[in-house]
Amino acid sequence: MVSCLFWTPDGSLGEGVLPQTRDLARRVASWDFVKKVAWLGRPPSWWQADVIPAEWSDRRGWLQALLQASGNEEHLMLIPADAPLLREDLSRQIWQTHRQHKADYTFADCYPLGLAPEAVSTFALQGIAALEQAEELPDRQGLFSCLLHHVNHFDVETLLSPIDLRTWRITFFDDCPRNRLLISRFLERAQWSLDRFLSEVARDRVSQRTLPAYWKMQWTNAVAQVPAYSDPRFYSTTRVDLPLEDLRRMLERVGRWMGGGVLLPGFWGEVALYPHAVAALRSALELGFELVVETSGLGWTSEVLNELGRLKGKITWIVEADAWEPQLYRQLRGEGFEVMRQTAQTLRDMFAGRVYLQTTRCDLTEDHVENFYIQVKEEGYKPLVVGYNDMAGRLPNRRTVDLSPWKRHPCWHLQRGLHSLADGRVVSCHQYPQGEVYWGNLLEEDPAAVWERGTGWMLAHQEERYPEECRSCHEYFQFVF
Numbered sequence: 159m160v161s162c163l164f165w166t167p168d169g170s171l172g173e174g175v176l177p178q179t180r181d182l183a184r185r186v187a188s189w190d191f192v193k194k195v196a197w198l199g200r201p202p203s204w205w206q207a208d209v210i211p212a213e214w215s216d217r218r219g220w221l222q223a224l225l226q227a228s229g230n231e232e233h234l235m236l237i238p239a240d241a242p243l244l245r246e247d248l249s250r251q252i253w254q255t256h257r258q259h260k261a262d263y264t265f266a267d268c269y270p271l272g273l274a275p276e277a278v279s280t281f282a283l284q285g286i287a288a289l290e291q292a293e294e295l296p297d298r299q300g301l302f303s304c305l306l307h308h309v310n311h312f313d314v315e316t317l318l319s320p321i322d323l324r325t326w327r328i329t330f331f332d333d334c335p336r337n338r339l340l341i342s343r344f345l346e347r348a349q350w351s352l353d354r355f356l357s358e359v360a361r362d363r364v365s366q367r368t369l370p371a372y373w374k375m376q377w378t379n380a381v382a383q384v385p386a387y388s389d390p391r392f393y394s395t396t397r398v399d400l401p402l403e404d405l406r407r408m409l410e411r412v413g414r415w416m417g418g419g420v421l422l423p424g425f426w427g428e429v430a431l432y433p434h435a436v437a438a439l440r441s442a443l444e445l446g447f448e449l450v451v452e453t454s455g456l457g458w459t460s461e462v463l464n465e466l467g468r469l470k471g472k473i474t475w476i477v478e479a480d481a482w483e484p485q486l487y488r489q490l491r492g493e494g495f496e497v498m499r500q501t502a503q504t505l506r507d508m509f510a511g512r513v514y515l516q517t518t519r520c521d522l523t524e525d526h527v528e529n530f531y532i533q534v535k536e537e538g539y540k541p542l543v544v545g546y547n548d549m550a551g552r553l554p555n556r557r558t559v560d561l562s563p564w565k566r567h568p569c570w571h572l573q574r575g576l577h578s579l580a581d582g583r584v585v586s587c588h589q590y591p592q593g594e595v596y597w598g599n600l601l602e603e604d605p606a607a608v609w610e611r612g613t614g615w616m617l618a619h620q621e622e623r624y625p626e627e628c629r630s631c632h633e634y635f636q637f638v639f
């Protein structure tokens with residue numbers, strides 16, 4: 159017999175919880191190998207079974223709460239409270255495997271998250287709690303993340319998925335509008351047998367194109383530099399700045415529809431050259447976007463940098479340096495090394511731990527990538543090495559390594575990204591910055607209607623009938639957010 163414990167990373171459950179979660183709780187309570195079902199943390203109002211009140215602000219606190227919840231039971235089954243597609247067949251297999259092998263910890267591997275619980279002995283839980291150092295909240299991998307670094311200390315059993323779905327990056331948790339839509343699209347099929355359901359998840363990528371996870375939004379098409387490995391023809395000669403009022407209107411409408419997500423305003427344009435950069439960044443933060451600002455590091459005045467330091471919210475910076483020594487920098491990006499370095503230092507001091515210095519790996523940089531990585535890391539930045547983009551075959555092949563998978567799959571950018579230009583037009587992806595392929599205009603139309611026009615491309619990718627524009631593209635496997 160086992161105690162089943164419902165939990166979420168912060169101990170609560172969102173107001174918009176699907177009714178299926180209630181049915182799930184009732185189902186779990188009726189399982190014949192379950193002794194007690196309890197809620198850890200703050201339960202929703204409809205919860206009628208046991209509650210173990212607990213607060214935690216990091217993984218150690220959470221593990222202590224689990225230990226407290228275990229009472230006299232020898233084993234616990236941890237059930238994500240917001241996973242309405244949790245499967246009884248998998249849950250039974252987890253429990254049987256755990257008991258049969260007298261395991262410390264048993265989990266389902268290579269499945270989408272949210273289909274199976276984790277089983278753990280209280281003996282192992284004590285050990286994991288003693289070893290845990292992380293100061294962040296538990297994540298959606300549950301105990302597995304805590305166990306990962308100490309895996310040799312424990313007897314771990316794994317239930318392996320018949321289809322390895324890890325690279326699909328699917329989470330059936332009702333924790334954001336994107337995942338809620340995903341769950342609703344697979345809800346009926348979740349009644350199918352496990353094998354059939356997993357095959358369907360592997361096949362149906364169109365249903366996984368729910369809402370954008372990130373939005374690359376051009377505020378201005380002005381740039382400070384054109385790198386040597388790029389080409390001026392991809393940059394517009396007619397400057398367009400998105401009016402601030404239009405920008406705010408777009409942020410509000412699209413943000414409401416997306417339900418939050420990551421906003422990248424440096425899309426084929428230098429944010430520093432946008433006349434209302436600070437006001438626009440502030441508006442985006444107030445609307446709940448997480449910001450990732452890609453910049454050359456040129457064009458920021460000291461007044462603007464000071465104002466940036468006062469912004470409240472989550473901003474990550476990516477400074478496109480390419481080189482960390484002046485001569486190579488000049489060859490790759492032109493003048494401005496000292497200015498870029500000064501900006502990077504200021505940002506590093508203001509946004510500790512959230513400043514990346516980026517280089518593009520290609521034949522022009524290959525001999526310097528390792529040094530770049532070591533140097534910038536020593537100076538307190540996070541190094542970021544990105545692959546060379548030949549713009550779907552329109553630039554020479556400068557790649558020094560080929561990291562593409564052995565079998566092509568549908569494009570991540572198509573599935574998860576929204577890409578808009580400074581005039582409001584939505585392009586298919588970052589490969590068409592001049593609007594060569596566009597699906598509508600966010601200043602004039604409903605964002606959902608514009609987004610929907612990408613479904614045909616997604617279906618074509620799923621069926622391996624790649625549109626002409628995508629055929630020579632090597633960017634499809636780059637997962638952004």
Ligand code: SF4
Pocket residue numbers: 550569570571572586587588589627628631632633634
């Ligand atoms: S495959 Fe390439 S061109 Fe096609 S949508 Fe993806 S990134 Fe764009």
